[in-house]
Amino acid sequence: MDGRVNLSQVAMRFGDFTAIQPTSLEIASGEFFSFLGPSGCGKTTLLNMISGFLTPSEGLVAIGGVDMTRVPVNRRPTAMIFQNLALFPLMSVYRNIEFGLEVRGVDRKKRREKADELLDLVALGGSGDKPVAELSGGQKQRIAIARALAVEPRVLLLDEPLSALDLKLRQHMRTELKAIQRKTGITFIYITHDQGEALTMSDRVAVMCDGRIQQVADPMTLYRQPRTDFVAGFVGENNRFPGRVTAVDGGMVTLDAGLPAPLRGAAASPLEPGDEATLYVRPEQWRVGSASDSSLPFGGVIQAEHFEGAWLTLEIALEQGRTVRAHVPQALESDGVESSFKVGSACRLDYSPRGTLVLPGVERGQSDEEGADVAATA
Numbered sequence: 001m002d003g004r005v006n007l008s009q010v011a012m013r014f015g016d017f018t019a020i021q022p023t024s025l026e027i028a029s030g031e032f033f034s035f036l037g038p039s040g041c042g043k044t045t046l047l048n049m050i051s052g053f054l055t056p057s058e059g060l061v062a063i064g065g066v067d068m069t070r071v072p073v074n075r076r077p078t079a080m081i082f083q084n085l086a087l088f089p090l091m092s093v094y095r096n097i098e099f100g101l102e103v104r105g106v107d108r109k110k111r112r113e114k115a116d117e118l119l120d121l122v123a124l125g126g127s128g129d130k131p132v133a134e135l136s137g138g139q140k141q142r143i144a145i146a147r148a149l150a151v152e153p154r155v156l157l158l159d160e161p162l163s164a165l166d167l168k169l170r171q172h173m174r175t176e177l178k179a180i181q182r183k184t185g186i187t188f189i190y191i192t193h194d195q196g197e198a199l200t201m202s203d204r205v206a207v208m209c210d211g212r213i214q215q216v217a218d219p220m221t222l223y224r225q226p227r228t229d230f231v232a233g234f235v236g237e238n239n240r241f242p243g244r245v246t247a248v249d250g251g252m253v254t255l256d257a258g259l260p261a262p263l264r265g266a267a268a269s270p271l272e273p274g275d276e277a278t279l280y281v282r283p284e285q286w287r288v289g290s291a292s293d294s295s296l297p298f299g300g301v302i303q304a305e306h307f308e309g310a311w312l313t314l315e316i317a318l319e320q321g322r323t324v325r326a327h328v329p330q331a332l333e334s335d336g337v338e339s340s341f342k343v344g345s346a347c348r349l350d351y352s353p354r355g356t357l358v359l360p361g362v363e364r365g366q367s368d369e370e371g372a373d374v375a376a377t378a
């Protein structure tokens with residue numbers, strides 16, 4: 001069963017508007033592949049070209065090595081799960097799952113066998129006679145998966161299928177979806193604007209912005225080695241320091257970003273003194289200490305404090321007016337120790353340059369002069 005998907009220079013235009021720039025990509029058979037990006041970046045458009053709901057303006061779509069560009073939806077080896085699931089609420093679970101098989105003329109006994117097998121797979125064995133309307137959100141979700149799998153697709157396309165569920169159920173369904181994908185070995189192509197979903201389930205993720213893929217990588221690489229400013233800001237959170245390179249030694253770069261001390265970071269690509277570059281420091285990479293700790297090179301004042309459960313997020317205004325976000329462990333307070341991180345109080349901070357990243361260039365239109373260099377959080 002070859003569930004490879006190849007996109008060769010596919011592009012989609014709606015009138016004058018280009019929703020998808022020419023894009024080439026190979027998704028491996030049996031891969032859990034996600035497209036991650038903000039609303040309107042073109043995720044559904046791209047998926048619809050794979051499913052056949054849209055014919056690309058340019059380029060080719062192949063599945064299992066066979067050109068599908070002009071093949072209609074119902075003749076492709078794909079199935080799709082939509083955000084609203086599109087189940088038949090008044091029909092039984094069995095009828096919902098067996099519907100696609102009935103249309104294809106599969107006999108009654110075979111249909112029922114297949115439905116029972118799939119109900120076991122999605123952990124809903126024995127509920128075939130229930131009307132769908134009586135199921136919970138998570139159960140409906142699993143019926144939608146069973147129904148999509150009934151027609152034995154080689155590729156399952158999922159367009160934000162968990163967005164209607166509450167947080168706990170969403171997290172639970174991530175594990176379930178991943179397990180179902182492993183068991184069946186089907187290629188899953190998953191669309192989401194939720195980075196947590198993409199990072200926890202996927203073998204690889206394509207991060208999209210404005211109709212273009214910015215980076216394709218496994219989740220760890222995306223987080224540790226984002227290749228563009230957009231990815232650095234969209235996947236996880238980052239503090240940006242645009243500046244000019246003053247020295248380069250080995251893989252480490254020294255940057256003048258207008259702060260009292262020079263900044264150092266690990267270069268993602270070759271840089272020369274004089275080049276414009278941006279250092280990215282994640283909130284968890286800061287070490288925050290008391291105002292009297294002179295071993296820490298940067299001084300600041302705590303502007304705000306957000307309780308996040310396991311950690312505190314501090315917004316710290318550095319001496320030059322730039323604001324950074326830092327995570328500090330939450331354990332201190334529960335130990336009965338008075339926290340030194342109070343809004344309005346001074347602190348000092350540092351980070352370890354080794355784990356950080358310096359990318360070439362500075363993003364114009366970012367808020368350098370406003371002093372708020374915190375990258376957007378997804």
Ligand SMILES: Nc1ncnc2c1ncn2[C@@H]1O[C@H](COP(=O)(O)OP(=O)(O)OP(=O)(O)O)[C@@H](O)[C@H]1O
Pocket residue numbers: 014017019037038039040041042043044045046193
């Ligand atoms: N049929 C269409 N005609 C004209 N423009 C369209 C059409 N379909 C999509 N677009 C535009 O293409 C862009 C991408 O839309 P798309 O639905 O692919 O985004 P998305 O990434 O799936 O967003 P969301 O996360 O909100 O679902 C949007 O600007 C949208 O307005």
Ligand SMILES: [Mg+2]
Pocket residue numbers: 043044045159
């Ligand atoms: Mg969409």
